[in-house]
Amino acid sequence: MQNRVISRQDLAGFVDDLIKTKSAGDVIGIKAQGNKFNFGPLKSATELRLDYDISLLPPKKYFFPQQETVLKYEVEPAFKVEPVVEERMLCIIGVHPFDIRALQLFDAVYGGNNPDPNYFLKRNNATIIGVDCLNPIPKSFAASMGTNTVEEGFDLMLTDLGGDWFVTVGSNRGDSMMKKYGKGREATNVDLEKRNKVRRDAAKKYKTSLKMKPDEIPALLDANWESPVFKERSATCFSCGSCVMVCPTCVCFDVQDDPALNLKGGERYRRWDACMLPGFAAVASGENFREHKEQRFRHRMYRKGKYLLERYKYLGCVGCGRCGTSCLADIALPADTYNLLKEGK
């Protein structure tokens, strides 16, 4: 695998080629949406906004859609149940390193003992072309989480060197894509040093930081179950779910049936659901195991900083800053809570 350097023009040509030939499937890219950015189908390389700060929703939506039919059933005239699994080949261009890290957590959650075809039949065939984030949002603390750069989880990773693009090749698939396209030149050590300097400079732009090493979070949480911080910070929580709906590492869902009006058949679908919403932990008998918003708030902080790490070896927070940006009460950012707990000691 050989890293490369290509011109802006050639990168555009590469992208347009992917769109035209569909050799890597449907091409998705980061585009402007109002004065924000979001992932969507790409018609031309000119739509690409690789200079973006953050996408409204993380790219997980392509493997774990907001709502997805998982079964079709008939009860009349014959009783029949069939799985619905959409298989899709996709190439996603412009994924930030922290969102790639979040996808690695998703792979662990949706794999394991009971792998989920609805996830993997989309994920397996996806080409991920990342881009280093050079314009972090004020609430992002990815640099202090060590998720501002990644070494794996992508096929190609783009870094803007000013004039040209540095292309870090991360997989055999990425390697053969670049070779097939053929433009540009092999990267030298000088190019590599340039790329690393761009990354170092970008890391300095983060305005928010976690004031400890990420691996200190579990012990910090262990010592603070009774801390008043959870109650104080959650007092202004709307329980609106914004923080968990925009999160790249929120993996949870609800399952519902949608019968046809004639009741002879219908569909079963899954839909994003999350632990900050009041009814999430309620059972049929009426008991709600996390009835109060401080319980839900605390659970989310533990989930992100401890539980997922212990279960899947990946921290449940990648420091993207989406939750903190979307939270009207400004309480959602995990780094803020962890920093407060740390200061309280």
Place this chain on the structure above:
Amino acid sequence: MVMQLTAKQSIFLPRIAQIVRVDSLSDREKVFEFVFDDGKELGHKPGQFVEVSIFGVGEAPISVTSSPTHKGSFELAVRAAGSLTNHLHTLGKGAKVGIRGPFGNGFPLDTLKGQDLLFVAGGIGLFPLRSLINYVMDTRQDFGEVTTLFGCRSPQERIFLDQLDTWNSSKDMCFLETVDRVPDDSWKGNVGVITTLFPKINIDPKKTYAIVVGPPVMYRFVIAECLKKGLAEDHIIMSLERRMKCGVGKCGHCQINGVYCCQEGPVFTYAQVKSLKEAV
């Protein structure tokens, strides 16, 4: 990372089963016997649960109440509590449902083998426990002394009456029963909460495992009694209720702190539960 999978391996795809018998247990509870269309066994362990589908209504987790020693069919005992269970109660013989599972860890049979057992069931906590009790009665030679305590709120809420009679008259088991309160004098047995039965029993704490299933409020008091009897924390076993939606450790609804009730549970030792802050 590439995982070779097909649609047929969908985690949501149930097997189709048919109701072959429905018996009423009380005003709110019924027991249903099911046979799979493909003729296969459920293949469960006592303490495991299944996800029952009624298409158009949804799914709900329900513990298996029959013992795996019973072949050819399986039983689910159900209280009409939510949308699905209410709908299930309207179904009769011949109706078809979807079944996924069995899920969960079940009771630790290997640990319990050769030991004395103290079963403590509160109300419909008997539903999951019945599977284990009947398993033990069917393989009686593998276990030591067996004591069963059963309590419910009133004589009207007693369930599986034939079964209770069998256990009561069995020489293989010490069976004690109580009700919290009585509306009239038709009830001749013990009156009082289930903990009032503890002074009446004699167990060897070193050899005994307590298996406790009941409503959340019961656990605190029964566990205190078990500890008083000298049982070690890892000799007290309980089954917890959570909203297990997917059953396969994905959907997140059944989390107790960092634990997925549908994967590591629903059966836990008190030693484990103690370290879980939100368990009971």
Place this chain on the structure above:
Amino acid sequence: MKPRVAFFDFTGCEGCQLETLNFNLEVVDLINAVDIVEFREISSDHSDNYDIAFIEGSITTDRDIARLQDIRNKAKVLVALGACACTGGVNSLKNFYSMEENLKVVYGESAKYYKTIPTRPAHAVVPVEFFLHGCPPNRNEIIRLIKCVVAGKKFEQCQNPVCVECKLAENVCAFERGEFCLGPVTRGGCNAVCITAGRKCWGCRSLVDEPNINSQKDLLAKYGLTVNDVLKQFRLFNGTLEVAKQ
């Protein structure tokens, strides 16, 4: 037996009935699933024999009260359809003025010929089984309710605030556009149509079960608004709720 369904309008614009008719192809399935025995906007038929009564509009005269009680006596299931029936809706704005004042403003010289009472939602007069919030209500939710009733399944209204569906719809937050939005405290189920269309939420679907009103007021400082500004917003659709009266 197909359930017999009747629609009745009280004080309102009848937009909820229009929305109910706006089912496109599903209207055929709907007609196959239920018998519509009374529905002023599509038929001159009239019937006193029905299972499910949809109540549209709010209660604003003594005559309305008697008529609603009569419908309640005949129906097995009563559904409040739309904001006016669920909370009083826009009509409850008049509750913040005296009835004399209202009559004078609306009817001028002829005011003496009319009688009016403070606006009430349907459930303030008779028991109501189900609520289909919104101005207008969401047609998918109307269909879902009918499916539930036909299937004998409990209809559960959306428990989440509008923000959940707004995020799923990938909208730029109205607050980020500089608007003051009631989404965080308003009951979802509408797919956040207003914000998706570039507007903001006015709270037409009433409040969620546990709204954090204090937090919503805290947001005021950030956006340079006063408590009165916000109460005005709440009052537009939710004038009968305690929070709007303070």
